[in-house]
Amino acid sequence: MSQHIRVCDVDVLEAESILRFDHGDDTYAIYHGPDGQFYATDGYCTHEAAHLSDGIVDGFEIECPLHFGMFDYRTGTPTLAPACVKLKTYPVAIKEGAVFILIE
Numbered sequence: 001m002s003q004h005i006r007v008c009d010v011d012v013l014e015a016e017s018i019l020r021f022d023h024g025d026d027t028y029a030i031y032h033g034p035d036g037q038f039y040a041t042d043g044y045c046t047h048e049a050a051h052l053s054d055g056i057v058d059g060f061e062i063e064c065p066l067h068f069g070m071f072d073y074r075t076g077t078p079t080l081a082p083a084c085v086k087l088k089t090y091p092v093a094i095k096e097g098a099v100f101i102l103i104e
């Protein structure tokens with residue numbers, strides 16, 4: 001069953017920044033893009049499971065802190081090796097000044 005999970009207030013995340021969000025046994029990465037929209041992906045890099053929240057956001061890309069692979073966090077598509085496996089992405093909703101992600 002899908003559910004909306006509250007992550008944080010909208011104003012916690014500055015533009016072009018990233019936040020780690022843990023829920024249950026899972027870790028997510030929440031992004032505030034340069035377009036003002038919010039995005040969510042799995043929190044671990046698909047290459048060797050580094051925390052993407054320790055990486056650097058550059059426009060719509062996240063650079064992994066371990067081997068500097070990159071992904072487009074809007075789609076999860078890898079954009080620079082050694083990242084080669086797509087990141088899972090999640091729908092994001094804004095309600096009453098807060099960021100929510102839709103997860104199973």
Ligand code: FES
Binds near residue numbers: 046050064083
């Ligand atoms: S762990 Fe992310 S690129 Fe290697």
